[in-house]
Amino acid sequence: MDEQNQKQRAELKKQHERTKRTLKIVGVLIAVAGLGLAVIGLVDMVSSASAGEMPSLFWGLIAGIPMLGVGGMLCLTGFRKEISRYLKNESVPVINETGREIAPAIGAMATAAKNAGENICPHCGKPNDEEAKFCRHCGGELSVICPNCGEKVKDGEFCDKCGTPLHR
Ligand SMILES: [Zn+2]
Ligand SMILES: [Zn+2]
Incomplete structure (x- = not known):
């Protein structure tokens, strides 16, 4: 066949x-x-x-x-x-x-x-939901105080309110 x-x-x-x-x-x-x-x-x-x-x-x-x-x-x-x-x-x-x-x-x-879609935790480096305030992996606060404008902003490379680098 x-x-x-x-x-x-x-x-x-x-x-x-x-x-x-x-x-x-x-x-x-x-x-x-x-x-x-x-x-x-x-x-x-x-x-x-x-x-x-x-x-x-x-x-x-x-x-x-x-x-x-x-x-x-x-x-x-x-x-x-x-x-x-x-x-x-x-x-x-x-x-x-x-x-x-x-x-x-x-x-x-x-x-x-x-990275833009994920909310990387500044304490443990794991991703969280974009709207999350606290890390679901370690419980740490996901927002940081910007050293320039003093705003409580989502952690990342730069402050999303004034553009200052957050980790320098
Ligand atoms: Zn964490
Ligand atoms: Zn700022």
Whole structure:
């Protein structure tokens, strides 16, 4: 049963690969033919216009451009794996580089956000609910008297009333 499934899947994959190969070949052919027709039509139009005649191969341009579009799309579909692999390879170092640069900043921001949401006890260093007045771990008072403005403020790096550092 499993073996049959595997065989079926392998067969499907093979078929898929074959379809994609056909897509690539047909896509390239149509795109090249379309490009050729478009160029012929364009050249004919320009030369006819400069000679003051009606372009006779103008249809080449009209037929060539949609063919170029369709061929290009088929190519994109057929080469999607290659393209995405290329894009991935190209963008991974960029992401890594950016990540390395912004990781400390994100880490600091995450720590700040975490500390902002938590009410760290000045006595035991454990977090409490933001609205708590006393530490649930040691019973100590969570607010401190600011050395600058004398306000009773929540303990932290700085006084949230006047901005003075609280532990210096
Ligand atoms: Zn405590
Ligand atoms: Zn203060």
